[in-house]
Amino acid sequence: MRRLEGRTAIVTGSGQGIGEAIAVAMAEEGASVLVAELREDTANAVQRKIEEGGGAALAHATDVSREDSVEAMVQACLDRFGSVDILVNNAGIYPTNTVEGMPEDEWERVIGTNLFGTFLCSRAVAPHMLAQRSGRIISITSGRGLQGADNGAHYAASKGGIIGFTKSLALELAPAGIAVNCICPGVSDTAQPRGHRTEDELYASAARIPLGRIGQPRDMAKAAVFLASDRAKFVTGQTLVVNGGAIMQ
Amino acid sequence: MDAKVVVVTGGASGIGRATVLRFSEEGYVPVILDRDAEAGAATASLLETRQVEGRFIQADLTRKPEVAAAFERILSACGRIDVLVNLAGGTFHKGAIHEVTPAQWKECLDLNLKTTFLCSQAVIAPMKQAGRGTIINTASNFGVTGGAERTHYAASKAAIIAFSKSLAAELAPHGIRVNTIAPGLTGTDRVRGKYDEAEWSALSGALPMGRAAMPEEIADGIFFLAGADSDYVTGATLHVNGGMVMP
Numbered sequence: 001m002r003r004l005e006g007r008t009a010i011v012t013g014s015g016q017g018i019g020e021a022i023a024v025a026m027a028e029e030g031a032s033v034l035v036a037e038l039r040e041d042t043a044n045a046v047q048r049k050i051e052e053g054g055g056a057a058l059a060h061a062t063d064v065s066r067e068d069s070v071e072a073m074v075q076a077c078l079d080r081f082g083s084v085d086i087l088v089n090n091a092g093i094y095p096t097n098t099v100e101g102m103p104e105d106e107w108e109r110v111i112g113t114n115l116f117g118t119f120l121c122s123r124a125v126a127p128h129m130l131a132q133r134s135g136r137i138i139s140i141t142s143g144r145g146l147q148g149a150d151n152g153a154h155y156a157a158s159k160g161g162i163i164g165f166t167k168s169l170a171l172e173l174a175p176a177g178i179a180v181n182c183i184c185p186g187v188s189d190t191a192q193p194r195g196h197r198t199e200d201e202l203y204a205s206a207a208r209i210p211l212g213r214i215g216q217p218r219d220m221a222k223a224a225v226f227l228a229s230d231r232a233k234f235v236t237g238q239t240l241v242v243n244g245g246a247i248m249q
Numbered sequence: 250m251d252a253k254v255v256v257v258t259g260g261a262s263g264i265g266r267a268t269v270l271r272f273s274e275e276g277y278v279p280v281i282l283d284r285d286a287e288a289g290a291a292t293a294s295l296l297e298t299r300q301v302e303g304r305f306i307q308a309d310l311t312r313k314p315e316v317a318a319a320f321e322r323i324l325s326a327c328g329r330i331d332v333l334v335n336l337a338g339g340t341f342h343k344g345a346i347h348e349v350t351p352a353q354w355k356e357c358l359d360l361n362l363k364t365t366f367l368c369s370q371a372v373i374a375p376m377k378q379a380g381r382g383t384i385i386n387t388a389s390n391f392g393v394t395g396g397a398e399r400t401h402y403a404a405s406k407a408a409i410i411a412f413s414k415s416l417a418a419e420l421a422p423h424g425i426r427v428n429t430i431a432p433g434l435t436g437t438d439r440v441r442g443k444y445d446e447a448e449w450s451a452l453s454g455a456l457p458m459g460r461a462a463m464p465e466e467i468a469d470g471i472f473f474l475a476g477a478d479s480d481y482v483t484g485a486t487l488h489v490n491g492g493m494v495m496p
Contacts, residue, residue: 167495170457170492170495171457171492174457174458174459174491174492175457175458175459177458210417210418210421210422210483210484211421211426211481211483212421212422215481216481219480219481222477222478222479222480223478223479223482225478226473226478226479231469231470231472231473232469232470232473232489233466234458234462234463234466234489234490234491235470235487235488235489236457236458236491236492237457237492237495238487238488238495240482240485240487241482241484241485242479242481242482242485243481243482244421244481244483245417245418245421245483245484248414248417248418248483248484248485249485249486249496
């Protein structure tokens with residue numbers, strides 16, 4: 001029995017990395033997935049990958065930091081699949097900079113994508129989930145949101161903000177039976193940390209992780225499927241750390 | 250010897266029984282360790298009616314020799330222990346700090362914390378030898394928030410969280426994961442028995458999701474932490490409480 005049979009899911013930033021793994025895993029569990037991604041080419045590639053695996057997917061070019069784009073994203077999901085049962089807020093960016101040298105537009109871009117984008121997408125799906133009195137919202141935060149980021153105060157602020165937002169939204173939507181949670185990855189084997197780490201540095205970080213390896217996108221996808229499934233319907237407002245023990249909470 | 254073996258302490262009733270049934274549905278051989286002989290026998294016969302292989306061993310898990318003997322029996326009978334779920338213990342009568350006697354304090358800490366320590370210790374050697382294994386310990390929302398007149402209980406549960414993180418770090422190099430499940434208000438017979446109908450509906454109705462957890466929902470969280478779906482999760486605390494506490 002597949003765990004998300006008949007559900008519909010929007011996964012933002014799912015053209016690559018953790019988002020792609022979540023989209024693919026949810027489709028494997030029977031969900032129809034809207035692959036919401038800024039880059040149309042990678043979105044199309046993930047749609048094809050899901051379809052080749054026998055799943056249902058639709059690529060949709062989305063800028064989560066723009067309200068009109070987010071509304072179009074939700075409408076596309078409704079038009080194609082008829083409902084939005086699951087939202088995964090995964091789209092995010094992580095440029096590096098000191099606070100002292102941080103241009104205002106870089107700050108706005110990071111907060112606008114990571115935190116404001118999470119707000120916009122959650123806000124856009126909430127009426128539909130409230131109307132059907134069910135739904136799941138899962139947002140990807142970061143260990144940096146718990147412990148801060150050297151050369152990434154905007155990123156840390158955006159990810160810390162997602163945790164506070166998630167707890168508040170969980171309280172707001174709990175009376176309707178809608179669960180809202182975060183997944184907190186550690187260093188992961190994706191393109192993002194490669195932006196400011198060499199390959200050697202990336203894999204060397206495994207030495208500081210109790211389980212001895214960096215995270216794989218598939219690790220986060222398994223947690224996301226659990227949080228979206230019937231087995232987690234009473235889990236809400238939580239931050240599930242999937243990081244090999246790097247930060248224990 | 251092919252089926253995975255889960256040992257559930259406090260498995261005779263409540264969340265423990267729900268956990269035993271959940272794992273048995275997934276093909277595990279459940280072993281119940283509990284001091285309550287009557288409830289243990291009842292759950293064992295429930296397994297029998299479901300034609301599930303499993304066993305009940307009566308033991309006082311606060312005593313190291315009894316713990317050692319119980320785990321020796323399990324290993325000689327089953328040959329392996331894949332998962333240990335430490336659920337023995339539970340909530341205690343509330344009491345103002347000056348009313349909690351040293352004996353009550355010790356009883357609470359022994360039942361919740363020491364059983365967790367002793368049973369964890371007993372599975373380390375076989376799990377190291379196997380190069381894998383998972384341990385799930387049980388905390389509570391009170392282990393994070395504390396609670397008025399629950400100083401002993403909250404201390405024991407907060408201690409379990411810190412113990413679990415330490416053990417997770419110690420055992421990670423051996424491929425053994427250690428995590429904590431933290432139930433909130435849960436509708437077990439024992440907890441329900443503390444309240445009359447009106448008190449219970451007021452208490453559970455005031456929670457964010459408007460109800461208490463069912464024991465099966467806690468068992469679902471435990472099962473996630475035990476299996477391959479969480480194989481990159483260690484040292485974590487999973488709260489299953491409908492939003493009651495969000496640490």
